[in-house]
Amino acid sequence: MKETEHIPEDELMQQLRDLRYTRPIDVTDAVMERVRTMPLLTPYSLRRQRMQRWATAVAACAVFAVALNITILFTRTYNEAQISDVMASVYDYQEDYTTTAMLHESAVLEYLYE
């Protein structure tokens, strides 16, 4: 049977239909008592409520943006620090290399002049 086919009536469905809350119920007084203590919502208060929700959403976005910015800034600073470390070691190596090369050069020259 396809999922979209009409559901045939059977015992189970009938049982479901027969399921009823049989006790008498009257919650009118209790509800009215609760409702009377609540402020009545008017179109104006509803609009104010919506505005408050929007304000909260905007504030949340702002906080998120600031947090994101701080994260990016921190990551960038960290990367820059890492890069400068690497560059420093490269310069050190270059310096060593140059010194060694100069030493070799002077040794060769000495040999030649000898």
Place this chain on the structure above:
Amino acid sequence: MDEEEVIRDILAGNINRYAEIVKSYQTIVANLCFKMGGLKLDIEEMTQQVFVELYQALPRFQFKSKLSTFIYRITVNVVCKELKHQKRFIVPTDDNPLPDRPADEPNIEQSIIRSEQQKLLRMAIGRLNAEQRTALVLYTYSNFSYNDIADVMQCTTAKVESLIFRARKNLKKMLNP
């Protein structure tokens, strides 16, 4: 009772007229809570809660749909929220087997059998997931059409059909393992 007039009256400040709405719909709401809540809910408390939330939501009602549809939607939301809050969406597992079916013996009174069967059925309904349960309960309630259910659940008719099909299948599996 002209519902639109009553609602406009309430919104204008005549709160006492809200009692008319409560009186007209309380049995319907109680029945829906009873069917949807499994064995877990205090029906009277739930019915009260639905009407309190309806009161708060009344300014949002735009008279585009029937008031009954609006009330059903709020009822479904309140019941689901409560069940979720109580963490009582029980996943059917072997740890929580349903009790044995009452035997249809002639020496047991029919009313007891019937009441036990209803209890079993309500427990099984309580084990369906929220969407399937809502669709099935609304389908078997007051001859709701698929369109009405889709309206209440704010989804498509095809989804409603599929949910009812699955709910029925799961229910049968639970009741006749």
